[in-house]
Amino acid sequence: MTTETVDRSKQTARRANRFMYKLATRWLTVVNTFMGVLVGLPWLAPIFMRLGWEWPAKVIYTIYMGLCHQMPQRSYFIFGRQPMYSLEEVALVWQNVANPLILRQFVGTADMGWKVAWSDRMVSMYGAIFLFGLVYGWVRPWLKRPLPLWGFILFCVPMGIDGLTHMISDLYGLEAGFRYHNTWLADLTNNAFQPLFYYGDAFGSFNWWMRLVTGLLFGLGLVWFAFPHLQEGFNQTKYEIEAKFAKAGVPLAE
Secondary structure (H helix, E strand, O other), X not given: OOXXXXXXXXXXXXXXXXXXXXXXXXXXXXXXXXXXXXXXXXXXXXXXXXXXXXHHHHHHHHHHHOOOOOOHHHEEEEXXXXXXXXXXXXXXXXXXXXXXXXHOOOOEEOOOEEEEEEEHHHHHHHHHHHHHHHHHHHHOOOOOOOOOHHHHHHHHHHHHHHHHHHHHHHOOOOOOXXXXXXXXXXXXXOOXXXXXXXXXXXXXXXXXXXXXXXXXXXXXXXXXXXXXXXXXXXXXXXXXXXXXXXXXXXXXXX
């Protein structure tokens, strides 16, 4: 191996280490920026539809369809009469609400507004990761210990139960399952709330509240559990790279 090749290899290694050092220093900004883009793009789809830019809107809907079921009765709408619509209301303007694969293709109308490109559960879950990621940047100096694994599992359990019961309920039909009518809850609470609280998935209903709260809990638990571990790992990376450059007598800054 020639001297020139060795020098080139050293330069490549130093550039890689400098890149990793910058990443270790700014990892939280990188993660929060990524999450900001991830949670922001679904809201651009209805904005594009409103502006008549159907092609970029459909690109976003298609990309996020791989991440979410995009059922319209469980999604937010903007630029319309109300923030969410029941399955019965969607059925008035859409061809087939019994087949989930066809139902998910409905993105809205000029009168109803346009659907956000993922469901309310995804909005609360990923939105919470982004929100609490920002909060972590503020509390990071005082947060010395991560949430233990068993604690993270406890934060995940409510969403697991909610999602699993929805999945089982949907097997009996989107309008026939026990999570659609929630008569069990009405009996349990002796009909203490308005009828619309128990029925369907609309904004303010029991199902909506459960998806909102469990998504927020999951996001909080994930950030509290994972981000301190990431911070510890990147801190170790920083120290190791600083030691390498100090030992080689090479300045870390280019």
